[in-house]
Amino acid sequence: MGNCMARLKLVAALSAAVCALGVSYAQGGTVWDGVYSSEQAERGEAVYKGACIACHGQDLGGNSNSPGLVGMGFMFLWEGRTLGAFFEKIREEMPTDRPGQLPAQDYVDVVAYIMQANSFPVGDNELPYDAEILDGIAIAPKS
Amino acid sequence: MITSNAMCRGEPGKRELPRSILLSLSLTLSLIAPFASAQIESFSAVSDEMLNSPASGEWLSWRGTPAAWGYSPLDQINTENVGQLQLKWSFALDDTGAIQAAPLIHDGIMFIPSARGVIQALDAVTGDLLWEYRPAPPTEEFINSGAGTRAAVLPAGAFAGVGRGVQKNIALYGEMIYASTETASIRAIDARSGLLVWETQVADPTLGYFYTAGPIIANGTLVTGITGCDRYKDDVCFITGHDPATGEEKWRTSTVARPEDPGGDTWGDLPLRFRAGSDAWVAGSYDPQANLIYWGTAQAKPWARAVRGTDGDALYTNSTLALNPDNGEMAWYFQHIPGETQDMDEVFENILVDIDGRKSLFKMGKLGILWQLDRETGQFIKGTDIGYQNIVNLDPITGQITYRDGMIPRIGEELNMCPSTSGVKSWRAMAYSPDTSAMYIPITLNCELATFGPTERQLGGGGAGPVRRVNYHHPQSDGNLGEILALDIPSGEVKWRYRSRAPFNTAALTTAGGLVFAGDWNRTMSALDANNGELLWQVRLATSNQGFPISYSVNGKQYIAMPVGTGGASWSGSLPRELAPELSRPRNGSSINVFALPD
Numbered sequence: 001m002g003n004c005m006a007r008l009k010l011v012a013a014l015s016a017a018v019c020a021l022g023v024s025y026a027q028g029g030t031v032w033d034g035v036y037s038s039e040q041a042e043r044g045e046a047v048y049k050g051a052c053i054a055c056h057g058q059d060l061g062g063n064s065n066s067p068g069l070v071g072m073g074f075m076f077l078w079e080g081r082t083l084g085a086f087f088e089k090i091r092e093e094m095p096t097d098r099p100g101q102l103p104a105q106d107y108v109d110v111v112a113y114i115m116q117a118n119s120f121p122v123g124d125n126e127l128p129y130d131a132e133i134l135d136g137i138a139i140a141p142k143s
Numbered sequence: 144m145i146t147s148n149a150m151c152r153g154e155p156g157k158r159e160l161p162r163s164i165l166l167s168l169s170l171t172l173s174l175i176a177p178f179a180s181a182q183i184e185s186f187s188a189v190s191d192e193m194l195n196s197p198a199s200g201e202w203l204s205w206r207g208t209p210a211a212w213g214y215s216p217l218d219q220i221n222t223e224n225v226g227q228l229q230l231k232w233s234f235a236l237d238d239t240g241a242i243q244a245a246p247l248i249h250d251g252i253m254f255i256p257s258a259r260g261v262i263q264a265l266d267a268v269t270g271d272l273l274w275e276y277r278p279a280p281p282t283e284e285f286i287n288s289g290a291g292t293r294a295a296v297l298p299a300g301a302f303a304g305v306g307r308g309v310q311k312n313i314a315l316y317g318e319m320i321y322a323s324t325e326t327a328s329i330r331a332i333d334a335r336s337g338l339l340v341w342e343t344q345v346a347d348p349t350l351g352y353f354y355t356a357g358p359i360i361a362n363g364t365l366v367t368g369i370t371g372c373d374r375y376k377d378d379v380c381f382i383t384g385h386d387p388a389t390g391e392e393k394w395r396t397s398t399v400a401r402p403e404d405p406g407g408d409t410w411g412d413l414p415l416r417f418r419a420g421s422d423a424w425v426a427g428s429y430d431p432q433a434n435l436i437y438w439g440t441a442q443a444k445p446w447a448r449a450v451r452g453t454d455g456d457a458l459y460t461n462s463t464l465a466l467n468p469d470n471g472e473m474a475w476y477f478q479h480i481p482g483e484t485q486d487m488d489e490v491f492e493n494i495l496v497d498i499d500g501r502k503s504l505f506k507m508g509k510l511g512i513l514w515q516l517d518r519e520t521g522q523f524i525k526g527t528d529i530g531y532q533n534i535v536n537l538d539p540i541t542g543q544i545t546y547r548d549g550m551i552p553r554i555g556e557e558l559n560m561c562p563s564t565s566g567v568k569s570w571r572a573m574a575y576s577p578d579t580s581a582m583y584i585p586i587t588l589n590c591e592l593a594t595f596g597p598t599e600r601q602l603g604g605g606g607a608g609p610v611r612r613v614n615y616h617h618p619q620s621d622g623n624l625g626e627i628l629a630l631d632i633p634s635g636e637v638k639w640r641y642r643s644r645a646p647f648n649t650a651a652l653t654t655a656g657g658l659v660f661a662g663d664w665n666r667t668m669s670a671l672d673a674n675n676g677e678l679l680w681q682v683r684l685a686t687s688n689q690g691f692p693i694s695y696s697v698n699g700k701q702y703i704a705m706p707v708g709t710g711g712a713s714w715s716g717s718l719p720r721e722l723a724p725e726l727s728r729p730r731n732g733s734s735i736n737v738f739a740l741p742d
Contacts, residue, residue, distance in 0.1 A: 003484075054240075059603070060373070060608075061603075061604075061606060062606060063371075063373060063606065063607070064373055064444075064486075065609075065714075066607075067609055068598075068606060068609065071598075071599055072597050072598055072599050072609075073596060073597075073598055073603075073606070073608070073609035074609075076555075076596030076597060076609045076611075077596065077609050078613060093717070093720070096717070097715050098722075098730050099683075126247045
């Protein structure tokens with residue numbers, strides 16, 4: 001737990017630094033603005049394979065009991081909402097056998113992986129564990 | 144089909160099967176790390192006669208007998224003394240996947256299917272482990288092999304963990320235990336030693352195929368029903384019959400009407416690859432006199448008509464199929480909900496009861512309509528809507544379903560429907576008691592605001608389709624999520640209801656002692672008076688009651704066994720979390736718990 005808290009503080013500090021630098025996606029951005037890094041998505045893929053794949057499948061397509069996390073189905077469920085809402089959903093309810101039990105950074109990393117799987121563009125910065133920033137990123141169709 | 148010999152290990156008297164031509168593949172499926180601590184000596188081969196008419200203390204089929212009553216003729220434990228029940232032993236099961244176990248009992252031994260293909264043989268009196276079969280997980284090499292032709296469509300390994308390792312039931316026959324796997328194979332395991340005798344690959348798991356239902360035995364044929372048929376592929380769902388000695392496939396009957404077959408036009412113009420669903424994910428029943436098996440099929444996929452692209456009936460989805468176990472020929476079918484469009488599954492257990500000399504079949508699906516069919520002809524006899532659904536009207540004369548105004552979903556439009564996609568009823572099998580002439584039905588009460596969404600119509604796509612959902616309490620529930628409903632048969636009149644805040648999460652078990660046993664999500668196992676629903680006994684267990692309780696006797700002493708565990712359908716956790724948030728359960732604690740009267 002101590003390690004987890006340390007990571008949270010570090011992430012929070014980094015987030016603050018990112019905000020201070022005025023990264024544009026923090027305000028009024030969308031998932032098309034390059035809101036995660038490839039390294040983060042790679043970490044998220046490892047998390048996904050460990051904690052999510054059993055229900056949502058290797059191709060993130062889901063099954064009768066678990067919604068798909070890519071493509072038309074994902075956009076139907078999440079278009080018009082924010083990455084913050086998506087993050088909160090999985091942080092509070094996933095994995096279903098131990099909801100909320102993954103390290104906080106894992107949740108935000110797996111969001112990055114799902115963004116990558118949906119072909120939303122990669123950027124230079126990591127998606128931060130910061131509710132305000134995540135709430136400022138809309139899940140939107142490509143304009 | 145791939146057949147491997149696996150590990151016969153030269154046991155005397157055992158048939159040595161030829162090595163597979165695909166040895167490397169078969170080894171990935173059949174490598175075992177056996178914990179074979181004992182060779183069971185006092186095991187008698189199980190015959191067809193024994194299966195069809197088991198001794199009163201035995202539990203040889205997943206619901207007791209091929210008629211699937213879920214009824215024990217034992218009466219040592221009864222309404223007068225059930226309050227004295229004591230835990231005799233408990234045995235921890237793997238927490239590596241969902242537990243929905245249906246144990247079997249033969250010669251004082253309990254054979255129990257656990258998560259991820261594990262099977263254990265336990266002394267049914269003491270709980271001592273006699274042997275354990277534990278398959279190795281598929282290797283990365285196997286996962287990446289594709290093991291089929293559509294690997295490029297569905298990424299290799301798409302099957303990994305699909306179904307969360309559920310292994311509902313196993314079958315006993317001769318000297319073997321038969322199991323079906325989450326990697327779409329079936330296995331024969333020596334009942335005395337726990338060693339694998341053969342394994343047959345029935346379908347390509349990289350296409351999404353897997354099993355959650357176990358096999359049954361019917362007239363010497365091993366019958367299994369596949370699931371994982373929701374993704375678009377150039378094949379459809381099916382039921383197969385196999386030679387129990389070798390695993391060789393004798394027949395395969397599609398559960399979807401192909402374009403060129405009779406009924407093929409019920410899918411409109413959709414080509415084969417876009418005819419998904421009709422999964423056969425609950426084991427069937429068998430009538431040895433009629434020599435027919437009865438197997439349910441699931442709804443069409445994607446769930447909503449507008450999403451799957453046809454308003455047609457979509458045969459043979461959401462049907463009861465009567466098949467000849469010798470050749471797989473369909474004697475009749477009855478489609479309960481033609482063109483079903485909201486995930487209202489009718490795949491569940493088939494209970495065979497003769498009513499006034501008429502051979503009947505009883506079934507209930509998610510809508511909560513109790514169907515009575517003539518099991519010789521498939522003719523509709525009676526339908527009883529228990530009154531918890533707002534989606535369809537049932538013609539009581541013909542059995543025809545018509546959708547109520549506005550209840551056929553349109554893409555993107557919210558629908559207020561009862562029940563939710565959890566269903567009024569699900570895999571939690573009801574039980575019949577001949578003593579009371581009643582069905583005892585585990586019910587889940589809730590409704591849903593549902594908005595169905597589109598999915599890609601392309602190979603590898605499809606699936607159930609996305610649904611935005613908001614669950615809410617059923618207006619007739621008084622805030623309860625669970626109910627045991629006792630219905631008089633054949634009148635369909637309500638005898639009593641017993642409600643609980645938590646959903647009931649097991650099948651029901653009836654006994655000649657005048658009892659009904661069931662367990663709920665909130666760890667509570669209950670014994671009710673079958674006549675009036677009075678609560679007679681309760682106990683809290685390690686985690687959610689989940690699976691198929693049974694009763695058996697050894698050396699004249701009666702036992703009640705209750706499996707508990709987690710996992711399974713997502714709503715089994717999400718419903719209590721959303722609608723009864725004050726409840727909680729441990730996320731592990733899977734076990735089998737055995738009760739009896741004091742010595």
